[in-house]
Amino acid sequence: MGSSFGRSRADAEHGLYLSNGGTEVFLDVLALAACDLAASEWEVRFALLCCNSRIGGGNDGFDLDELPWGEAEWPVQREFLLRVVDTALGRHRWEVLGYDPPAALGYLRRYREVVRGYVPAPPLSSVVGWWEYERDEAHLRRCGRHGLFVGVFEDCRLCAG
DSSP, X not given: OXXXXXXXXXOXXXXXXXXXXXXXXXXXXXXXXXXXXXXXXHHHHHHHHHHHOOTTTTOSBOOGGGSOOOTTTHHHHHHHXXXXXXXXXXXXXXXXXXXXXXXXXXXXXXXXXXXXXXXOOSSOOOSOGGGGSOOOGGGGOBOTTTOOBOTTTTSOHHHHO
């Protein structure tokens, strides 16, 4: 079983479909960028989503319409996602990975197109997925080796893998 990263389940044309291994790589490189760029609560929660998502933890999709977009804030929130992808495309901190992820560049280019074309449709989602967990300051503790948030599992997704 793999994972899909798209605009919505109904929009299969605009999606990125990855094996479990591809999903791990994709989330690893997104997490490296997102943790370093996140400033607002929404951005921190997105970074935590990347850090908390683990294969076998119920992941089968990660569609943009499942995120809790703000009525007025969604353009800024989408720009954040694009900055995360662009930062990851620049191989941001990939030197801390224990492997070389050459396929990640293709994943990121495709996902950038998915995000760039996304406009949330009303009604916008409320709190969903990992957003529903009460964020504790301990979740924002960073791994000394990789710099990622430890999240709800209180371990680094790169160390745990």
